[in-house]
Every structure is written in structure tokens, then in C-alpha cells.
Amino acid sequence: MIVAEQKKISEIIEMVSPYRKVLVLGCGTCVKTCFAGGEDEVAVLASLLRLAFEKQGNSKEISEFTIERQCEDEFIQEAAEAIGRNEAVLSLACGAGVQDIARRFKNVPVLPGVNTTFVGVMEDRGLFTEECLCCGDCRLGQYGAVCVLTRCAKKLSNGPCGGSRNGKCEVNPETDCAWQLVIDRMRELGQLDSLREYIPPRDWRTSNAGGPRKLFREDMVA
Amino acid sequence: MTDGRPVVTLFYCVNALSRQTAQDLENAAEFEIRPVHMACSSMVKDVLLLKGFEAGADLVVVATCPPGQCQFIDGNSRARKRVERVRRLMDEAGLEGRRLIIIDRGLELEYAGILKEFESALE
Numbered sequence: 001m002i003v004a005e006q007k008k009i010s011e012i013i014e015m016v017s018p019y020r021k022v023l024v025l026g027c028g029t030c031v032k033t034c035f036a037g038g039e040d041e042v043a044v045l046a047s048l049l050r051l052a053f054e055k056q057g058n059s060k061e062i063s064e065f066t067i068e069r070q071c072e073d074e075f076i077q078e079a080a081e082a083i084g085r086n087e088a089v090l091s092l093a094c095g096a097g098v099q100d101i102a103r104r105f106k107n108v109p110v111l112p113g114v115n116t117t118f119v120g121v122m123e124d125r126g127l128f129t130e131e132c133l134c135c136g137d138c139r140l141g142q143y144g145a146v147c148v149l150t151r152c153a154k155k156l157s158n159g160p161c162g163g164s165r166n167g168k169c170e171v172n173p174e175t176d177c178a179w180q181l182v183i184d185r186m187r188e189l190g191q192l193d194s195l196r197e198y199i200p201p202r203d204w205r206t207s208n209a210g211g212p213r214k215l216f217r218e219d220m221v222a
Numbered sequence: 223m224t225d226g227r228p229v230v231t232l233f234y235c236v237n238a239l240s241r242q243t244a245q246d247l248e249n250a251a252e253f254e255i256r257p258v259h260m261a262c263s264s265m266v267k268d269v270l271l272l273k274g275f276e277a278g279a280d281l282v283v284v285a286t287c288p289p290g291q292c293q294f295i296d297g298n299s300r301a302r303k304r305v306e307r308v309r310r311l312m313d314e315a316g317l318e319g320r321r322l323i324i325i326d327r328g329l330e331l332e333y334a335g336i337l338k339e340f341e342s343a344l345e
Contacts, residue, residue: 047272048272051275052316
């Protein structure tokens with residue numbers, strides 16, 4: 001999932017200050033799962049904003065709405081009426097959602113309420129960790145489904161570096177050594193020998209270094 | 223409508239206040255107390271605490287069982303974490319987070335003691 005965290009409330013207050021009617025718009029998929037922008041977070045943030053502006057004597061209308069996904073037109077349309085009633089949208093979706101809402105509603109400022117952080121998983125209750133850089137050239141099959149590009153601090157394609165201690169990374173002792181995980185996994189799979197094979201440097205043209213990437217599926221077009 | 227007395231929204235676990243204390247609080251002369259009784263204090267959600275303030279409360283209180291004495295194992299510590307988080311958010315928003323308190327002495331604390339806690343929070 002895409003992991004995000006809510007911006008500081010002081011930053012949000014400053015952003016929405018110029019507008020009299022603001023819609024706090026939640027997204028019910030990734031950011032809901034990481035407790036940053038689902039229905040519950042929308043309710044809390046909207047309530048805080050109402051109380052804060054009321055205390056300032058600043059009369060504002062803060063309303064709430066949550067759709068299933070802010071990155072799909074089908075769901076975005078459900079918010080059209082609510083967006084139309086407001087002067088600005090405070091979107092709690094990831095960066096893609098914010099931009100998609102802005103693309104559909106050209107006359108309404110769309111402001112980001114969260115910082116989109118990474119693509120990851122919920123490793124434990126309340127703990128989210130990054131697991132994918134979206135490099136565009138997945139090699140997980142060679143590494144026992146552990147992404148060394150994301151999870152090794154040195155991004156070694158041919159590891160380990162030799163600096164880990166007790167299975168932890170020397171760069172950050174709180175992080176598991178990705179190469180230790182690779183080796184453990186490959187051993188369990190009985191494929192440890194395959195790590196003897198040299199893996200050539202990555203072709204970074206598939207990453208976003210050359211600007212935004214596009215994916216076109218001709219078979220999906222009428 | 224309030225009658226000028228400080229308004230207190232009291233979320234309480236039914237195991238944390240005796241029935242008598244809860245009744246006495248509802249009839250307290252010093253405060254207008256709005257009680258919300260719950261099967262466990264962990265049922266209180268972040269937004270409910272804030273809704274208490276939106277509805278005009280001067281003080282929002284969560285009464286839980288003492289640490290280690292929750293019938294549902296960790297309901298009281300969950301409630302405490304929520305209260306602390308909402309208090310931090312309120313401070314960030316300039317809303318005086320000290321107006322949100324937790325009382326975790328369970329049945330040990332009786333009517334007078336609870337009112338004293340309210341008074342000191344509102345000072």
C-alpha cells in the first residue's frame with residue numbers, strides 16, 4: 001500500500017486559512033489502512049479545524065466526505081457535489097489522489113493534508129515499513145522476495161556488505177539487514193547457491209529518473 | 223443550552239465508577255455533567271473526545287479502570303494512548319489540550335475526589 005502520514009495540524013491550519021468553506025476529503029484505501037486519511041482521520045481533522053477556527057473567531061464551514069479512492073474517476077465523481085459546495089478541498093489522499101482530484105476539478109484549490117511517504121506494508125500493529133521503490137524492473141525473484149534495492153541501506157545488488165551485526169544493518173541497527181533476510185529465505189527455499197551468480201548493475205531507465213513514467217494498455221482501450 | 227456552569231463531558235467505563243457515584247455526578251451542582259457510559263473505556267474514539275468539545279464542553283474526561291485492572295486486558299491503556307494523542311493534537315491546534323483529562327483510579331475515587339479533579343483541570 002501507499003503509506004502516508006498526516007501533516008502537522010499547524011501546517012494544515014495555515015494552508016486552509018484563506019478559504020471560508022473547506023471540504024476535508026478522505027480516501028478509503030491505502031491512507032485509511034495506514035491511519036492517515038480514512039473516514040476516522042477525516043472526522044478528527046475536521047473537528048480539530050472547526051474548534052481551532054472557532055477559537056480564533058474565524059467563521060468557517062468545514063465539511064467532511066470520504067470516497068473509496070481518490071485516484072479513480074469512478075469514485076471521484078461521487079465527491080463532485082460536495083466539492084462543488086466548497087471553496088477548497090483538503091485532500092487526505094496520497095499525492096496521486098490529490099493530483100487526480102485537482103485534474104477533475106479545475107476551479108477548486110486542492111491542498112494536501114498528508115505527506116505521502118512510501119510504498120510499504122504494515123509490519124506490526126502501528127508499524128509501517130518501506131518495501132518497494134517502484135523501480136520499474138522487479139528482481140524480487142532473484143532475491144527470495146526481499147527487495148535489496150529498498151531494504152538494503154547501501155542498495156547492494158550483490159551482497160552482503162559484511163557490515164551487519166546480529167542480522168541488523170550497520171547503518172541503522174534497528175533495521176534488519178536485507179541481505180541477511182535474503183540469505184535466510186534462499187536457504188529455506190534450498191536456493192542459496194543461486195546467490196553465487198553475479199547480478200549485473202540495474203538499468204535505471206525504468207525508474208522515474210527520466211521524469212514521470214507511463215503505462216499504456218492498448219487492450220483496455222475501446 | 224448551558225446555564226453558566228462549566229460543562230463536563232464524562233466518558234466512563236461502567237467498571238470504573240460505581241452506579242452511585244455516576245448518579246451523584248449527574249446531579250452535581252457545581253458542573254453540568256454530560257455522562258457517556260461505556261462497557262470499556264477503550265470504546266472512546268479520538269473523534270468522540272473532540273465532539274465533546276464541539277458540543278460545548280469546557281472539559282472532557284475519560285474515567286478508566288486503574289492500570290492493570292481492565293477486564294478486557296488493555297482497554298484502559300488504549301484509552302490513555304488515545305487521550306494523549308488527542309491532547310497533543312489539541313495543543314498543536316492551540317486548543318489547550320489540558321482540557322482533556324484521564325482519571326484512572328477506578329472505584330477508589332469517589333464523588334468528591336472526582337469533582338476535585340475537574341476543578342483542578344479547569345483552573
